[in-house]
Amino acid sequence: MRKFTLNIFTLSLGLAVMPMVEAAPTAQQQLLEQVRLGEATHREDLVQQSLYRLELIDPNNPDVVAARFRSLLRQGDIDGAQKQLDRLSQLAPSSNAYKSSRTTMLLSTPDGRQALQQARLQATTGHAEEAVASYNKLFNGAPPEGDIAVEYWSTVAKIPARRGEAINQLKRINADTPGNTGLQNNLALLLFSSDRRDEGFAVLEQMAKSNAGREGASKIWYGQIKDMPVSDASVSALKKYLSIFSDGDSVAAAQSQLAEQQKQLADPAFRARAQGLAAVDSGMAGKAIPELQQAVRANPKDSEALGALGQAYSQKGDRANAVANLEKALALDPHSSNNDKWNSLLKVNRYWLAIQQGDAALKANNPDRAERLFQQARNVDNTDSYAVLGLGDVAMARKDYPAAERYYQQTLRMDSGNTNAVRGLANIYRQQSPEKAEAFIASLSASQRRSIDDIERSLQNDRLAQQAEALENQGKWAQAAALQRQRLALDP
Numbered sequence: 318m319r320k321f322t323l324n325i326f327t328l329s330l331g332l333a334v335m336p337m338v339e340a341a342p343t344a345q346q347q348l349l350e351q352v353r354l355g356e357a358t359h360r361e362d363l364v365q366q367s368l369y370r371l372e373l374i375d376p377n378n379p380d381v382v383a384a385r386f387r388s389l390l391r392q393g394d395i396d397g398a399q400k401q402l403d404r405l406s407q408l409a410p411s412s413n414a415y416k417s418s419r420t421t422m423l424l425s426t427p428d429g430r431q432a433l434q435q436a437r438l439q440a441t442t443g444h445a446e447e448a449v450a451s452y453n454k455l456f457n458g459a460p461p462e463g464d465i466a467v468e469y470w471s472t473v474a475k476i477p478a479r480r481g482e483a484i485n486q487l488k489r490i491n492a493d494t495p496g497n498t499g500l501q502n503n504l505a506l507l508l509f510s511s512d513r514r515d516e517g518f519a520v521l522e523q524m525a526k527s528n529a530g531r532e533g534a535s536k537i538w539y540g541q542i543k544d545m546p547v548s549d550a551s552v553s554a555l556k557k558y559l560s561i562f563s564d565g566d567s568v569a570a571a572q573s574q575l576a577e578q579q580k581q582l583a584d585p586a587f588r589a590r591a592q593g594l595a596a597v598d599s600g601m602a603g604k605a606i607p608e609l610q611q612a613v614r615a616n617p618k619d620s621e622a623l624g625a626l627g628q629a630y631s632q633k634g635d636r637a638n639a640v641a642n643l644e645k646a647l648a649l650d651p652h653s654s655n656n657d658k659w660n661s662l663l664k665v666n667r668y669w670l671a672i673q674q675g676d677a678a679l680k681a682n683n684p685d686r687a688e689r690l691f692q693q694a695r696n697v698d699n700t701d702s703y704a705v706l707g708l709g710d711v712a713m714a715r716k717d718y719p720a721a722e723r724y725y726q727q728t729l730r731m732d733s734g735n736t737n738a739v740r741g742l743a744n745i746y747r748q749q750s751p752e753k754a755e756a757f758i759a760s761l762s763a764s765q766r767r768s769i770d771d772i773e774r775s776l777q778n779d780r781l782a783q784q785a786e787a788l789e790n791q792g793k794w795a796q797a798a799a800l801q802r803q804r805l806a807l808d809p
Contacts, residue, residue, distance in 0.1 A: 345374060350493075352384045356463055357497035358529065364388055379405060379414040386418050387462070390425060398422065416459030424461065437468075445475035466490055467500045474507050484508065495523060498530030505537055514541070525561055532565060539567035547578050548595040586615035590622055597625045602632035620650035624659045631662050636670035668697045668704070675707045684714045702732035709741055718745050736768035743772045
């Protein structure tokens with residue numbers, strides 16, 4: 318006990334009397350953090366104790382003067398606060414401390430309160446951009462510290478293009494004011510909604526260290542993990558949660574859920590199913606397929622496993638197996654909550670399966686079958702260009718060039734970036750005449766033209782060869798040689 322008393326006495330004496338040496342800034346920073354903590358938690362006693370010591374150490378520090386200004390304003394001492402503000406304007410007129418304090422003083426006036434109320438009304442009625450404009454006009458580029466700053470940046474976060482900026486500002490405020498549980502609550506929810514889960518949990522863990530924030534942090538944390546699909550990951554998440562929180566309704570629910578999940582995962586078939594579902598959600602088709610195949614063998618009527626297996630095959634590009642499993646899943650459970658997703662995947666995979674089969678039929682010199690398959694794909698999805706492109710390829714295989722031209726032109730109207738259609742048209746026009754092909758190429762966009770630069774070079778080569786031959790026939794050997802060198806430059 319005596320040793321403890323001596324240490325405290327020594328520290329207090331050092332803070333009070335030692336000159337401004339290297340350790341002093343650290344002590345000042347700690348005391349300023351205590352001030353901010355006291356303000357965030359409404360502990361005025363902590364604010365006053367810390368301010369007293371700060372004013373002994375460095376009374377002219379702008380941050381110290383600003384803290385005293387805020388303290389007087391909270392106590393309703395407007396005259397005293399104004400004196401501190403005037404002093405701050407002399408000490409550091411361009412500092413953030415002065416600008417922020419000036420805004421805070423404005424907010425204590427009737428006009429300031431009315432303007433703030435207007436901005437808040439705009440924010441709560443869904444007019445975030447107008448609200449931010451009102452705040453900016455009121456703050457004149459210097460938001461005050463504390464809850465108003467949190468309010469301002471929380472409103473900015475409602476503007477999608479500025480959400481990242483707002484989150485970073487709220488993280489900065491949280492680092493400066495770690496005891497503000499309202500800020501931590503808002504920040505955690507923003508991080509989760511922005512798919513920054515690890516950062517969100519880190520804020521909740523910080524929030525859980527205070528009595529005021531612990532219950533709220535527990536509810537948000539459990540809400541983020543309770544609906545995870547049963548898997549090793551969900552068990553780990555529940556264990557992590559229970560290592561931080563030990564009481565409350567959410568804890569009781571998590572304990573029960575953990576016990577149930579551990580029991581379920583002890584069953585090999587259930588484990589395979591759970592791991593397969595989790596792998597599909599993570600886009601890990603190679604891992605998901607064998608796990609889900611095992612689950613389907615154990616229960617052939619498991620529509621969710623069949624649908625997930627179809628999704629995994631789709632991720633892998635195995636269209637035939639994707640279609641087969643998705644059709645089974647929909648037949649087994651036509652009212653599943655997954656039906657919209659399964660029907661969408663089924664449409665996509667039926668379309669691309671028909672395209673793949675049509676391409677294979679063309680390679681096998683079976684244009685009639687290819688035409689049926691491309692038409693089938695077109696019936697599944699008449700908005701995608703590749704079915705129409707396939708019909709153009711069928712027409713080309715039949716040497717029906719007018720029909721091929723129509724299909725390729727339609728393809729480009731549907732998708733100007735379809736380079737296969739550009740190539741098809743260039744080849745058709747080249748057969749008709751080099752001049753028509755060159756005119757077509759000249760009409761293309763830069764990206765379209767780049768996609769057939771080999772055809773363009775070939776046309777140029779043919780033209781130069783004809784010109785060189787004509788010059789040679791006229792005995793103009795030097796000019797012919799120059800053209801031949803140009804040909805070599807096109808295709809060295």
